[in-house]
Amino acid sequence: MGDVRFDLSAFSLSEMVRCGAELRKAAREAASMEEAAQTVADFLYRGMADAGGRPACPLVRLFVTRRWDALGPKDRAALSRSARPGTVPPAPDTRCLALVASRGSYPPWQDPDTGAERFALPMSSPEAVRQVPLLSRLVERIGAGAGSGPEPGEGAGGPTPSRDRFEVLQVTDDTRTRELWGREFVAEYGIRSALAFGGPLPDGELFAVVVFSRVPLPPRTAELLRTVAVSTRMALIPGAPGDAPPPGGAGEQPVRERAAATEALLGALEESVQRQAAYLETLVAELSATARELRDSQRELRRREEQLREEADIVETLQQAGNALAAELDLDTLVQRASDAATRLTGAAFGAFFYNVTGETGESYRLYVVSGEDRSAFDRFPLPRNTEVFEPTFRGVGVLRSDDITADPRYGRNAPYRGMPEGHLPVRSYLAVPVVSRGEVLGGFFFGHPEPGMFTERHERLATGVAAQTAVALQNARTYRQERAAATELQRHLLPVLPQVDGLVRASRYLPATRGTEAGGDWVDLIPLPGGKVALVVGDVMGKGIRAAAVMGQIRTACRAYAMLGLTPAEVLRQLSTLVDDIAPGRITTCAYATLDADRGRLRVAVAGHLPPALRDAYGAVRLLDERIGPPLGVGRHGYTEQEVPFPPGARLLLYTDGLVEHRERPIDAGLGELRELLAGAAGEIEADCDSWLAALTRGGRHDDIAMLCVHRPAAEEDDRAVVVREYPPVSDAVPIARQVVSDTMHDWGLGRLATDMMLIADELVANAVRHARTPLRMELRRAEDRIVLEVTDSSSDEPRLVTSAPGEFGHRGIFLIDAIAARWGTRQVTGGKVVWAEVAA
Structure with a gap:
C-alpha cells in the first residue's frame, strides 16, 4: 500500500x-x-x-x-x-x-x-x-x-x-x-x-x-x-x-x-x-445561538462602556497631549500633535492651527497644520486676514465660540468673499482659541463642524487647556532651536574644512545629537603631509559645552602641528597624551591617528582608546584595525604602538566616533557588527555611501554627536602616476647613473622641461647619501597628479640642514640649491635610517 x-x-x-x-x-x-x-x-x-x-x-x-x-x-x-x-x-x-x-x-x-x-x-x-x-x-x-x-x-x-x-x-x-x-x-x-x-x-x-x-x-x-x-x-x-457470465449461469x-x-x-x-450533515447542522445552530447571545452581550457592553470610554478618552488625550507637548522640541511635530489632540477633544469635524506671519500687506496668518481633513482642502484659499471674526483670536483677546457662525453679525462683512470662499468646507459650529506666550500671540487654533450647536463650554475649556500647553511647548521649542543652531554653528567653526588630496576621494560628516543644545568634542581632520602622504584623524573629547569644544580645538591644532613635523602615528599620540594631561587632566579623550602613503599603498595606524578604524579592501572584505589599541590620551605615561596594513587601489578607510554605532537600544558590539555589514555591501559613490550608512545606523535618532571621515583610493587610470625605484652602492659612480635615470624618466613621462631641475636634485641627494651614509642607498622617483617627488633613503640618521656658508666656502650649497628649486622638501626618520625628499610641481 x-x-x-x-x-x-x-x-x-x-x-x-x-x-x-x-x-x-x-x-x-x-x-x-x-x-x-x-x-x-x-x-x-x-x-x-x-x-x-x-x-x-x-x-x-x-x-x-x-x-x-x-x-x-x-x-x-x-x-x-x-x-x-x-x-x-x-x-x-x-x-x-x-x-x-x-x-x-x-x-x-x-x-x-x-x-x-x-x-x-x-x-x-x-x-x-x-x-x-x-x-x-x-x-x-x-x-x-x-x-x-x-x-x-x-x-x-x-x-x-x-x-x-x-x-x-x-x-x-x-x-x-x-x-x-x-x-x-x-x-x-x-x-x-x-x-x-x-x-x-x-x-x-x-x-x-x-x-x-x-x-x-x-x-x-x-x-x-x-x-x-x-x-x-x-x-x-x-x-x-473473465467476461460477464451468461444470465442464469453459475x-x-x-x-x-x-x-x-x-x-x-x-x-x-x-x-x-x-449523520455528518446532521452533526454539522447542530453545530451551526448552536454556534448561531451563541453568536446571537454574544452580539446581544456586546451591544449591552458597548452601551454601558460608551460613557466611560468617552471620559477615559478625554483624560488620556489630555495626558498624552501634555506629556507629548512637554517633551517635543520639533515645531512641526509639536503643533500637529496639539491640533490633533484638540480636534479629538472638541469633537470637531476638522481643526487647524494658523501661525502668525507678517507679509507685504501687513499682518496675516499662515496655515500650519490641519487635523481631520486633508490639507489640500485649504491650499487654494488665501491666507486669512484680521477680519472681525478672526480679530479676537489673532489679537489674543479671548476665545470665540459660536453655535452658528453664519448667523453671527460679524460674519460676511468683508470683501471680496462676504463669508466663506466658494468650495470651503461647510462650517456652522465655530470655535477659535488664541495661543499666547509671554504676551506674544503665536497663532490660533480653529475648529469647525457642519452642524450647528456642536461646541459646548466644556469643549471650550478643553481647547483652551491644550492651547495653553501648546504655547509653553512652542516657546520651549523655539528657544531650543535657537540654542541648537548656535551650538552647531560654533562646532562647525571649530572643525576644519578638509582639503582635497591627489589620488584620494574623501567624505566627512559631523552631525550633532538629535537633542541637545551644546557643542560637543568630536572632530575629524585630514592633513596633507610632506612626501605625498596624508594624515587622517578622528577624536572625541568627553563632555559637552564650551569647555569640551575648547579642549577639542586645542588638541586638533596641536595634532596638526605634530603631524607637520613628520612624526609617526605613535609619536603623535604620545605628544597629544602629554598635552591632554596638561590642559585637561581627568577629561577622557580618545583619538585614532593614521598616515596614508597612497603612492606606496601603505597605511600606518595608532589608536588611543578610540573605536578601531574600519578598513575595506579592494575585494570588499572588511576588518577592524583593533590589534594595537592603547589607553586614552592623558592616561598615564604609556607608549603607543602602530599597526601597518596595505591600502591598495579600491580600498576604503572609515574613521568614526562612538555616536555612529552605539545608543541605548543597541550595544556597541552589535553596532560594530552592523557597520561591518554595511561596509561590506556594494560600494557606490562615497558621499552617497556615507549618507546611507548614517541613515541605517542612526534610525530612531542620534543619541550622541557623530563625526566620521571616509577616504577611498580609487583604482588609478593608466599613466596617471608612475614610480621608478633604483638601488645603488655607496660609490661615486652612483651619482651620474642616478642623474641619467632621472633624465630618461622625465623625458619618458613627457616632462622634459623639468628634467634639469630633477637632475640637480637627484645629483645633490644621491651625492650626500654616498658621502655621508656610506651604505647602500635607494632612490625613488614618483609621478603624482600634480607633482614629481624624488626620495633618497639611506642608513644614516643625520638630517641635512640649511647652513649659511662663509665667503669662499663651497660646502652646504647643495641644500640651498634644492631649497630654491623644490616646491617643498624635507626629511623623515624611518627604521634603520632616514628619507630625504623633494617635490617639484608638475
Missing part, C-alpha cells in the same frame, strides 16, 4: 472515503477469501497511524464464523486443545469463530497458523463467549445470534436484512479490562482503544475485525469506520473471472454478491454523510 497513512486521531469524512477505496484496491488481486483477509489485516496494520505518522495499531485480527464441520484440521485441533477434558465435541452445525488473518507487532498473536490458542471458538459455549466478549457482542448486533446457523435463503439467495446491517463497536479505557483479553498485551503496548467492526458475508457467515490502537478513538471516528467495514466485506468477496452469484456489497457501501456512505 506504499506510504498511505490515515491519522486515527483526526479521521475525517474524506479520509473515510479514501481509506475504503485504498483497502478495496489493495485486495483486488487476492485469489481467495483467505488471501484477501490477510491483505485487509496488512492494510489496517500499516495504514492506521497516529498524529506523528507512526503506526498506531500493534495488532489487527480478522475472524469469520463457520460451522464446526466446515473448520479445517488446525482449527478443530486448536478448539479441542482449548476445551476442558471430557468436553463433548460440538455438533456439526455449531457456529464457531475462526481466525483467518492477523498482522501486528505482538508475536504470540501475529500468525493465525502458529499464534495463540484462541483462534477457533464455539459461539454456543458460554465459556468461549466470556473469553471474547467484544467479538460476541459484535456478532450478536450484526444479526447472527450465538450458535445460530444461516437463515433460510441465505447463501445463494438475495440479500437478507442481516446483510444490510454493519456494526462498529468501540472499547475505551474505562471498559477495556472487561472487554479485552490479554492484559499483558494491553499493558505492554499501551493500548488505549479497541475497535471491532464487521458484517455478513455472501454465504451467510459473518466477518469481524478487531483493531487494537494506541490512539484514543473518539465516537465519531468509530462511526466513520462503518464504511470501512463495508469495504472490508467487498474486499472479502472473490471477483468473477458465475452470476459473485457478481450479485458484489452488487449487493456495492449497494451496501453506498448506503453506508449516505448514512455517514447524513
Whole structure:
C-alpha cells in the first residue's frame, strides 16, 4: 500500500472515503477469501497511524464464523486443545469463530497458523463467549445470534436484512479490562482503544475485525469506520473471472454478491454523510445561538462602556497631549500633535492651527497644520486676514465660540468673499482659541463642524487647556532651536574644512545629537603631509559645552602641528597624551591617528582608546584595525604602538566616533557588527555611501554627536602616476647613473622641461647619501597628479640642514640649491635610517 497513512486521531469524512477505496484496491488481486483477509489485516496494520505518522495499531485480527464441520484440521485441533477434558465435541452445525488473518507487532498473536490458542471458538459455549466478549457482542448486533446457523435463503439467495446491517463497536479505557483479553498485551503496548467492526458475508457467515490502537478513538471516528467495514466485506468477496457470465449461469452469484456489497457501501456512505450533515447542522445552530447571545452581550457592553470610554478618552488625550507637548522640541511635530489632540477633544469635524506671519500687506496668518481633513482642502484659499471674526483670536483677546457662525453679525462683512470662499468646507459650529506666550500671540487654533450647536463650554475649556500647553511647548521649542543652531554653528567653526588630496576621494560628516543644545568634542581632520602622504584623524573629547569644544580645538591644532613635523602615528599620540594631561587632566579623550602613503599603498595606524578604524579592501572584505589599541590620551605615561596594513587601489578607510554605532537600544558590539555589514555591501559613490550608512545606523535618532571621515583610493587610470625605484652602492659612480635615470624618466613621462631641475636634485641627494651614509642607498622617483617627488633613503640618521656658508666656502650649497628649486622638501626618520625628499610641481 506504499506510504498511505490515515491519522486515527483526526479521521475525517474524506479520509473515510479514501481509506475504503485504498483497502478495496489493495485486495483486488487476492485469489481467495483467505488471501484477501490477510491483505485487509496488512492494510489496517500499516495504514492506521497516529498524529506523528507512526503506526498506531500493534495488532489487527480478522475472524469469520463457520460451522464446526466446515473448520479445517488446525482449527478443530486448536478448539479441542482449548476445551476442558471430557468436553463433548460440538455438533456439526455449531457456529464457531475462526481466525483467518492477523498482522501486528505482538508475536504470540501475529500468525493465525502458529499464534495463540484462541483462534477457533464455539459461539454456543458460554465459556468461549466470556473469553471474547467484544467479538460476541459484535456478532450478536450484526444479526447472527450465538450458535445460530444461516437463515433460510441465505447463501445463494438475495440479500437478507442481516446483510444490510454493519456494526462498529468501540472499547475505551474505562471498559477495556472487561472487554479485552490479554492484559499483558494491553499493558505492554499501551493500548488505549479497541475497535471491532464487521458484517455478513455472501454465504451467510459473518466477518469481524478487531483493531487494537494506541490512539484514543473518539465516537465519531468509530462511526466513520462503518464504511470501512463495508469495504472490508467487498474486499472479502472473490471477483468473477473473465467476461460477464451468461444470465442464469453459475458465475452470476459473485457478481450479485458484489452488487449487493456495492449497494451496501453506498448506503453506508449516505448514512455517514447524513449523520455528518446532521452533526454539522447542530453545530451551526448552536454556534448561531451563541453568536446571537454574544452580539446581544456586546451591544449591552458597548452601551454601558460608551460613557466611560468617552471620559477615559478625554483624560488620556489630555495626558498624552501634555506629556507629548512637554517633551517635543520639533515645531512641526509639536503643533500637529496639539491640533490633533484638540480636534479629538472638541469633537470637531476638522481643526487647524494658523501661525502668525507678517507679509507685504501687513499682518496675516499662515496655515500650519490641519487635523481631520486633508490639507489640500485649504491650499487654494488665501491666507486669512484680521477680519472681525478672526480679530479676537489673532489679537489674543479671548476665545470665540459660536453655535452658528453664519448667523453671527460679524460674519460676511468683508470683501471680496462676504463669508466663506466658494468650495470651503461647510462650517456652522465655530470655535477659535488664541495661543499666547509671554504676551506674544503665536497663532490660533480653529475648529469647525457642519452642524450647528456642536461646541459646548466644556469643549471650550478643553481647547483652551491644550492651547495653553501648546504655547509653553512652542516657546520651549523655539528657544531650543535657537540654542541648537548656535551650538552647531560654533562646532562647525571649530572643525576644519578638509582639503582635497591627489589620488584620494574623501567624505566627512559631523552631525550633532538629535537633542541637545551644546557643542560637543568630536572632530575629524585630514592633513596633507610632506612626501605625498596624508594624515587622517578622528577624536572625541568627553563632555559637552564650551569647555569640551575648547579642549577639542586645542588638541586638533596641536595634532596638526605634530603631524607637520613628520612624526609617526605613535609619536603623535604620545605628544597629544602629554598635552591632554596638561590642559585637561581627568577629561577622557580618545583619538585614532593614521598616515596614508597612497603612492606606496601603505597605511600606518595608532589608536588611543578610540573605536578601531574600519578598513575595506579592494575585494570588499572588511576588518577592524583593533590589534594595537592603547589607553586614552592623558592616561598615564604609556607608549603607543602602530599597526601597518596595505591600502591598495579600491580600498576604503572609515574613521568614526562612538555616536555612529552605539545608543541605548543597541550595544556597541552589535553596532560594530552592523557597520561591518554595511561596509561590506556594494560600494557606490562615497558621499552617497556615507549618507546611507548614517541613515541605517542612526534610525530612531542620534543619541550622541557623530563625526566620521571616509577616504577611498580609487583604482588609478593608466599613466596617471608612475614610480621608478633604483638601488645603488655607496660609490661615486652612483651619482651620474642616478642623474641619467632621472633624465630618461622625465623625458619618458613627457616632462622634459623639468628634467634639469630633477637632475640637480637627484645629483645633490644621491651625492650626500654616498658621502655621508656610506651604505647602500635607494632612490625613488614618483609621478603624482600634480607633482614629481624624488626620495633618497639611506642608513644614516643625520638630517641635512640649511647652513649659511662663509665667503669662499663651497660646502652646504647643495641644500640651498634644492631649497630654491623644490616646491617643498624635507626629511623623515624611518627604521634603520632616514628619507630625504623633494617635490617639484608638475
